[in-house]
Amino acid sequence: MHSSAVFLIEFGAIILGLGLLGRMAGRLKFSPIPLYLLAGLAFGEGGLLPLGASEEFVAIGAEIGVILLLLMLGLEYTATDLVTNLKTQYPAGLVDGALNALPGAAMALLLGWGPVAAVVLAGVTWISSSGVIAKVLGDLGRLGNRETPVVLSILVLEDLAMAVYLPIVTALLAGAGLAAGSVTLAIALGVAGLVLFVAVRYGRLISRFVSSDDPEKLLLVVLGLTLLVAGIAQQLQVSAAVGAFLVGIALSGEVAEGAHNLLSPLRDLFAAVFFVFFGLHTDPTSIPPVLLPALALAVVTAGTKIATGYWAARRNGISAKGSWRAGGTLVARGEFSIVIAGLAVSAGIEPSLGPLATAYVLILVVIGPLTARYTEPVASWVIARRRPSGPASAPEPQAAAEESGGAHDELADTVRHDR
Template sequence: MTHLDPIISDLALILAVAGVTTLLFKWLKQPVVLGYIVAGFLCSGNFLLQGVSNMGNVDIWAEIGIIFLLFSLGLEFSFKKLMNVGGPALMTALVVIVGMMCSGFMAGRALGWTSTDSIFLGGMLSMSSTTIIIKAFDDLGLRSQKFTSLVFGVLVVEDLFAVVLMVMLSTLFVQRAVEHVVIAEQLFKLIFFLILWFVVGIYLIPTFLKKIRKFLNQETLLVISLGLCLIMVVLATYAGFSSALGAFIMGSILAGTVQAESIEKVIAPVKDLFGAVFFVSVGMLVEPAMLVQYIVPIVFLTVVVIVGQIFYGTLGFLVSGQNLKIALQSSFSLAQIGEFAFIIASLGLSMGVTSSFLYPVAVAVSVVTTFTTPFIIRLSDPAYHRINRLIPKRMKALLARYSAGSQTVNSEREWMSLLKKSLLNMFIYCVLLGGVVWISSSYYSPFVEERFEGFAGKLIATTTTILFMTPLLWGLAVRHLNRRLFVPLWNDPRFNHGLLVSLIVLRILLALMFVLTVVAHLSSYRWGALMAFAILLLLLALFWRRIKRGYLRFEQRFFTNLNEKDASTVVTTGNYRAKFLHMAKMTVSADSPLVGRCFRELDLRLRYGVTVVSVLRGSHRYNAPGASMVLMPSDEISVVGTDAQLSQFASKVEVPLSPVDREEATMQKFSVGEHSVLIGMTVSQFGMMCRGACLIIGIERSDGSYVRPLGLVRFQPYDMVWIAGDRETIEQVLVGTKPPVPKTEKKLVRRILRKK
């Protein structure tokens, strides 16, 4: 008897049960994530099913699932996207994260849990579920509403915070070290590697993909993208970080390439498969007896999530300048926890630092809040009308003035713009230079000094380190002064030039500080230090132009790759401050009544009040499409309008597909009898008789010769005819071609066909 490995039987059980439960939850119009968790309940062995035989294999699949989930999340995230979320979303996310972290920690302590359990609980409760919110918006038809863009901006920031939180928790609790110096060192190490990986990745990977673009198809793109993902996972693991961080970073790097959407499509089946196994494994770890035992904490934490998310979300949106209605609509959408709560809970459980009950409690709270999400979103409008009636008129006027003041167009002062950009560049260069100094002092200098003892080894290590730092030092002290902003301020006699001079001096002092840090260990060698400086000056004089030219080429390619995707896309309205207008993306359905009609004929501005600013068709994007452009199925259009206008227009564009109105075509053959009505009829006449419902594919004469079915070819007795069409029409044609009773034969055939 053939032996079947348990890994196959376990996978068969998991996928079979998951398939049934997901179909059930789709029929109930609930998120499939809940179906996976229920499948985990059933496969855990606590119910009627026997359960999986080897949980170790499931854990490996689940870890792969986390990697691919974070990789796909990174494909939807980029630094450009983070910069475009806007101030309101960023401020609201910070308020929600800090508020829910504190509330979760205090809730855990109130339940008598340990500090570690409470910290992990705060992290789990601080992030809403992107998957569940998107599903709820789609089901409720709210994707084109203005407040949804603010919600998605908050989710982007929360997802980024979740990745950083996972890294910090795994680093701190694995090493069992929480001293302030260790935390600062790990945080600097994290920031340095993040910037280094992004700089190197953005410089190399888009260029590599452009060079091999002509060889890319779905198969090669899938293999290459997953290979890059797993390579970054290995690098992140060797650097002391989690595998999920490496997957997220590689996804974020690829998100800026023109192949991002193609990569997202080809990896979707892989992500869905292993993601399903991960969520099934989540359900396997939940014991029914433990849920009954901890029913009170589950109910209590559910209330904390719903009330806390609504309160902190409303507060954050109001502080950021949104009106009361948008603040309530947005905050009511955030009242749940989801997939990151599972990941953080499984992280604590795998490291052995959290209690066993925390995982099933988090899953139970997520399940309850997932079920309540659509109902809570529907309650936002009634809640707004009730609160609007209850608050005093003076408070209404205050909120209206505050919202109007923050929504006005503010031309930011050039000095503040220059200061922000300079501080950002200074931060990035200081982190990179600090990383170079750390690597040199920890690894490179000891390696060189082992081979060249005494002053020679120190001199070689110091000189080569500073030479390597030279492009970064030049970029920090000189390069990024932003002449477009700096020169007008310098030429303005009313502006305080001392601020500009201070900014220049600060950049130079920071650069000198890094240089002195490297040469500090040569202080005992006075003449040696002077010699080192003399050698450095000589080398810089000889190679300065080459260094500068190389740095400028590096910078040009980096920014070209960074803006590669945006170069072919329309500028978004993330900073557009109109009070009601906003942009939404829609996909044209094949059954839309607008398909096949040009914009001139549609006259969208007059009929719907909306403006189509971009059309994405396949891999080609048409910005500001002309009046002669015709809408086609699967076109992705960017539309600007108000909530009401976009909702009305979406009902005409995103039309659900109707059932197929005709069965699939088939092919049959028949023989022309000696008394058939077809004898002497041409192929064209046969097509007119069938009203185009059937096609003649081929004709074989009685002598075995084959005749092409051209329009003037006539049927002869005993011809073998191949015909294509739907089965019912072909059968009616065959009935009509039999020898008829005496009367006008052709009229009888037409009468039979007319019944169809």
């Protein structure tokens, strides 16, 4: 009875604290993720007030948080969206992976962490934060800009790459050999391809089966189906997160919209619990020794993300100003970097990887909104200073259209303000 009371007090205090932190972040107009991570550091080992009775429940809530994050991500896209982006924007995805994954892998090898940690840290530095970027685009009024579809396409390709990357990481962390790892990857690719095929051909039938006018029944069916598929995927050594992502892709139309509205509060709750849980397993005293490597990695990969966005936008005929805005918008890392690092922390492959990932995400989730706002004016100022004096050059023909919003609202609507 006493332990039950302690659990309720501890967990209630966590939820109340997260609510207050989220409100504070909203007033300050930045992502609450760094505050959630700091709260986890405060309540974890070596923190101000370590938890006891509620830690096991928080661990289960954190796992549900990851599943809901990927499910909601899958609901944002249809299978057709993914196939179209894969066909038209794959060069940008390849450049994105090369420029942003390699610095993470190189840093892990320089620190002597080995090849498995290198693959994990490559993922941490590669994947941008869809949630933070979507919020920034909405706050800055850029959802209708001509460069925004390029940003969204890169995010879609990163999300699709997760379906391949996560099974590889899961197999490596489990210590699977080459043969077992190849089987796991083949299963993951086969399942992903099958789901995409079924979603394109029979998406309406699946949605009709799941659909219900009663919100309670819709919530129970979608949530139950997601947890069931996630569990089966994990049993097959594929990844529970990938299973949830594929369920989201398979649902479309009114069902996806209804499920999104119903599950958003649950997603926000359990995602916040996940960030706290990650912080709980990071000793605050372990962060200072890795702060300099994290800062160096943040500076390098902020530059590579800006270069990625600039190149991809110019490739699509966007003006220089719009291209700089696209690059600056992609800098933020967040939820998926922590998800990837969390897998490594749970496997115990490298004690310093968790602290470095925490510091890295804290830096870029704060800097990301600033680069989104100021990369373009700073780049314009630097270029103007280097340009020889003479008659003022005429503005690029696309610039005015990009400032006021282009004709790509339909594609921009694939990312919602609250994502």
